[in-house]
Amino acid sequence: MTRPPASPRPHRECVLRGATARWAERVVLRDVDLAVGPRDRLGLVGDNGAGKSTLLGLIAGTVEPADGERRVEIPGGLAFAEQRPTFAPGASVTGALDALLADLRRLESEVRTLAEQAALATGAEQQRLLARLGRATDAFEARDGYGVETRLDAALEQLGLGDLERSRPVAELSGGEQARLALAAALSAEAELLLLDEPTNDLDEAAMDWLEARLVEHRGALVVVTHDRDFLDRVAADIVAIDDGRLTRYGSGYAGYLDARAAERRRLAGEHEAWKRDLARNQELVEANSSRLDAMPRKQEKPGFGHGSFRARGRDHGARSRIRIAKERVERLRDEPAPPPPEPLRFAPAFAAAENEREEGVVLTAEGVVLGSAESPPRLRLERLEVAAGDRWLVSGPNGAGKTTLLRVLAGELAPDAGSVVRRAGTRTGWLHQDFSARSRRPLLDAFAAAIRTYREDAVLPLLRSGLFGRDDLGRPVVDLSVGQRRRFELAVAVTAPSDLLLLDEPTNHLAPELVEQLEDALEDYPGAVVTVTHDRRWRRRAAGGQRLDVSPGGVVSRG
DSSP, X not given: OOOOOOOOOOOOEEXXXXXXXXXXXXXXXXXXXEEOOTTOXXXXXXXXXXXXXXXXXXXXXXXXXXXXXXXXXXXXXEEEEOXXXXXXXXXXXXXXXXXXXXXXXXXXXXXXXXXXHHHHOOHXXXXXXXXXXXXXXXXXXXXXXXXXXXXXXXHHHHTTOTTOOTXXXXXXXXXXXXXXXXXXXXXXXXXXXXXXXXXXTTOOHHHHHHHXXXXXXXXXXXXXXXXXXXXXXXXXXXXXXXXXXXXXXXXXXXXXXXXXXXXXXXXXXXXXHHHHHHHHHHHHHHHHHHHHHHHSOSOOOOSSSSHHHHHHHHHHHHHHHHHHHHHHHHHHHHHSOOOOOOOOOOOXXXXXXXHHHOOOSEEEEEEEEEESOXXXXXXXXXXXXEEETTOXXXXXXXXXXXXXXXXXXXXXXXXXXXXXXXXXXXXXXXXXXXXXXXXXXXXXXXXXXXXXXXXXXXXXXXXXXXXXXXXXXXXXXXXXXXXXXXXXXXXXXXXXXXXXEEEEESTTTTSOHHHHHHHHHHHTTOXXXXXXXXXXXXXXXXXXXXXXXXXXXXXXXXXX
């Protein structure tokens, strides 16, 4: 049998035009346009709840646009590693992997079936089957379908799932293990377009290095959602920021995105200053011409043909015209203001006063702390810890070791079963939780006022000045906020309410990278002590000069 020549390369397209996505009544993405080129490497950034995963779903076709157009034709295949993948009830790990690699498995089955059919056919029917076999084989070989099992085994090993029993029910895996299973399958599929949702979650340093190297070698397009700034810096060529349902694309990678955002703030600041000058100048024109008009005689009686009276009326008319033009300009400026850019995040002025008045020395002492009963292994064990004003402590340890538990003990949320945690009299604690669950129906402004212990009307300016919320957000119930907005609420409280000890649990989670950069900068001037739990590599490098606590499996805390 002679194989016919390969068919022309199929058309490729990946475009969203005017796409809108809704969840219930909430518009998540509004009239967005996005084109993904054959070699694009896009990093999606924004607060949690901004619509990053929804945008991936629109591209993948798992989310249908409420309005607009989706045109996605990827001849080389599309692989989507979701942050929270779903599997068929009762599926084994093998079944889950087959489902994740469904398009490659389909190609493999098609090649096998067509080969069997062509071997039995004759004449024109055989030629037709051979043509189809050629196209299917080309597609399968283009994705190195024969090597998928080798790649899959290697990916599972690198991602910490090498010992996973393939017959095990996938439902028995943790959420993190299921996500890594989906990631391994996506990376093994050799698809032309990779869509990855938070692929760095729960990865150790070795797995992170392997993943970055693997993506650098990827020959097709990549669209990735991640809060890991180092990952963005090394993998993404362009950044797509999602804010208020809109997309803005920035070139030159993560560094270019930060530079462009800084330039935007400078431009907005310049436009705001120009607007203020124009408004002030026209207000002065109104006042000056009004004063001249008031001083001008209403009528001048002179002999002759009334030329003096005419001149007075002419001057009167000119002043009134200038007043009218200036007033119209003032009204237009007020109707179309040039708002100032959001201020970079910083701690409230109260902290500066506290720095001048604060007592030096130890603010918290933990001694012989044990959490757990005598009948069970301890969840936490800490011999001694002193935290002093100005200290910067970085807490390290594997997932599940007890890092968050340690912070809860230091915050006073958990009382130790043995030992003591003593805070200096008057010590105030700020607490940025890893997971903030809010069920309150109170409006945002009321909840903020209660959290910083002030009157409602006195809370408006500090909340708006933080730059974390707009005036339209003040009346929204806290329970209706997205995860990212709830993290912003906690952050607004942390930078506004004076504290002596600040506890940060994975502060980079749920926030846009630009805001994380601002938080790091703001902490440089924070006068109190800071204890941070974070996996963020850039944060950890910046904090490398401080003190370190290591929490090993079993909850044993030691000085690093």
